[in-house]
Amino acid sequence: MIPSQPASNVAMPTRRTKRGKNFGFAVGSIVILCALLHNASAQESPYIVTYDHYMEEPGNLEVEYFSTFVTQRGGNDFRAYWMELEYGAKAWWTTEFYFDGQTTFNDSSVFTGFRWENRFRLLQLEHFINPVLYVEYEQTNGADKILKEIEGHDVEDDAADPNPIARKDWDHELELKLLLSKSFKGWNVAVNPLFTKNLSPSEPWEFGYAIGASRPLALKASAKTCNFCRENFILGAEMYGGLGDAESPGFHDTSHYLAPAMAWNIPSGWTVRVSPGFGLNDNGHRLLLRWGLSYEFESFGDAMKKLFGERQ
Amino acid sequence: MKNVFPFRSFFLVLLIGTGFSLTAVPIASAHDEGAMNSEHDHLHHHHNVLEKTPERDRLRVNPLANDPDAIAAGKKLFERHCAVCHGKTAEGRPHKAPNLRKDEVQAATPGAIFWVLTNGVVRHGMPVWSKLPEAQRWQITTYIKSLQPSTKEEHHEGSQ
Numbered sequence: 001m002i003p004s005q006p007a008s009n010v011a012m013p014t015r016r017t018k019r020g021k022n023f024g025f026a027v028g029s030i031v032i033l034c035a036l037l038h039n040a041s042a043q044e045s046p047y048i049v050t051y052d053h054y055m056e057e058p059g060n061l062e063v064e065y066f067s068t069f070v071t072q073r074g075g076n077d078f079r080a081y082w083m084e085l086e087y088g089a090k091a092w093w094t095t096e097f098y099f100d101g102q103t104t105f106n107d108s109s110v111f112t113g114f115r116w117e118n119r120f121r122l123l124q125l126e127h128f129i130n131p132v133l134y135v136e137y138e139q140t141n142g143a144d145k146i147l148k149e150i151e152g153h154d155v156e157d158d159a160a161d162p163n164p165i166a167r168k169d170w171d172h173e174l175e176l177k178l179l180l181s182k183s184f185k186g187w188n189v190a191v192n193p194l195f196t197k198n199l200s201p202s203e204p205w206e207f208g209y210a211i212g213a214s215r216p217l218a219l220k221a222s223a224k225t226c227n228f229c230r231e232n233f234i235l236g237a238e239m240y241g242g243l244g245d246a247e248s249p250g251f252h253d254t255s256h257y258l259a260p261a262m263a264w265n266i267p268s269g270w271t272v273r274v275s276p277g278f279g280l281n282d283n284g285h286r287l288l289l290r291w292g293l294s295y296e297f298e299s300f301g302d303a304m305k306k307l308f309g310e311r312q
Numbered sequence: 313m314k315n316v317f318p319f320r321s322f323f324l325v326l327l328i329g330t331g332f333s334l335t336a337v338p339i340a341s342a343h344d345e346g347a348m349n350s351e352h353d354h355l356h357h358h359h360n361v362l363e364k365t366p367e368r369d370r371l372r373v374n375p376l377a378n379d380p381d382a383i384a385a386g387k388k389l390f391e392r393h394c395a396v397c398h399g400k401t402a403e404g405r406p407h408k409a410p411n412l413r414k415d416e417v418q419a420a421t422p423g424a425i426f427w428v429l430t431n432g433v434v435r436h437g438m439p440v441w442s443k444l445p446e447a448q449r450w451q452i453t454t455y456i457k458s459l460q461p462s463t464k465e466e467h468h469e470g471s472q
Contacts, residue, residue, distance in 0.1 A: 043393070043443050043444060045443075052443070054439070054440070054443045055439060057396065057439050058437050058439065060396070088439075090437070091432060091433075091434040091435075091436075091437050091438060091439045092434050092435075121434065124431075124432075124434045124435060125431045125434075126430055126431050126440055126442050183442045183443060185446070186445040186446070186447075188443070216445060219445035219446070219447045219448070220376075220385065220445075220447040220448065220451065221385040221386075221388060221389050221447075221448050221451055222381070222385060223381040223384035223385045223388065224384075224388075225388055231445075231448070267392060298396045299396065
């Protein structure tokens with residue numbers, strides 16, 4: 001049941017309008033800037049939750065949009081979405097900003113927060129297993145439903161609260177992952193243990209995991225440039241879920257998902273990802289239908305330096 | 313209720329500040345020394361890496377050396393993944409990446425070039441390319457080994 005709006009919300013439209021203008025300005029600036037840049041074509045993995053050990057190419061900016069349709073028992077289905085701006089600061093350091101939002105059917109659309117993610121490659125050369133340290137700061141409200149990671153005792157009921165109630169609570173979280181990945185004979189296998197701490201002192205550490213495996217449809221490239229060549233398609237699967245918290249670790253009272261995934265790397269610079277996910281126990285949502293679209297711009301860093309007057 | 317705005321501003325400024333200042337440092341220092349020195353430095357680093365290739369890897373035989381499509385496929389892959397830094401004609405780009413037509417690179421074994429492709433030169437900005445399947449890395453190696461010393465026009469084009 002949705003409660004009546006509190007009186008303090010009368011002032012919100014003005015604040016939202018201002019925030020909306022700022023957001024529009026930021027997006028507009030990025031679009032104009034990106035239009036001036038060349039595209040680059042990368043080889044993106046099909047994973048949406050799991051990370052392999054590959055960094056964004058230095059100086060490149062990848063703009064990504066992801067959407068997840070989720071079924072909800074005991075509540076309204078919803079669509080959660082996020083935008084990522086991923087920048088290769090160094091060959092060993094990738095930094096990324098996320099903006100999250102969601103639309104709950106028969107309810108409302110809300111901005112649910114932002115994340116700042118950094119990934120650091122720990123070893124210079126390729127090894128049998130390649131570790132990358134992942135550090136993320138999240139500032140999200142209770143209406144956040146992007147399910148980018150499952151942690152602690154996350155269950156389906158967590159997403160059942162109506163937006164006007166859920167959006168009132170804001171969390172500040174630090175998330176650490178160790179990204180372990182290996183590519184061999186065309187296959188990539190990645191394992192990501194996850195450790196999350198709500199920065200509120202009373203909250204315990206929470207744990208989770210994501211694992212993935214993927215392989216291109218063809219290992220050799222064809223001599224012709226083509227959108228539908230087999231080497232442009234990478235198929236894989238992910239499994240992710242919670243592992244409880246410091247007070248009650250384990251596989252119980254949390255949710256787990258299995259998700260086949262596909263990426264289509266188009267030579268023009270676009271990448272399309274599709275991944276239907278299925279809850280493996282009654283604690284999880286029955287269906288997560290994810291898709292994503294991304295575009296990579298080369299030499300974004302150089303363009304920035306030119307824009308701010310650095311001599312070349 | 314939380315007053316979240318200071319956090320957002322803080323992290324936004326921190327991101328932009330650290331990101332761009334750190335990326336600017338090596339370029340600024342290279343700029344002071346001049347483009348020729350920078351190109352020489354890049355080549356020197358990459359040449360060193362080629363020399364450091366482990367013996368076993370250096371002696372690996374290119375399984376696609378006689379594949380009639382390998383050069384064309386390698387050229388396509390090179391333009392897609394490598395030309396951003398090395399230039400469309402592999403002539404290199406000042407401050408970014410070395411000329412792959414230079415004698416030092418062309419004298420390297422296919423195994424050494426494959427090893428550098430696989431491991432990158434992370435400290436100097438070249439990412440690892442093991443994300444490409446082994447066959448595709450050999451195709452790129454085949455293309456690089458097929459390159460001829462550059463003409464002036466190509467060198468100019470590569471520097472753009």
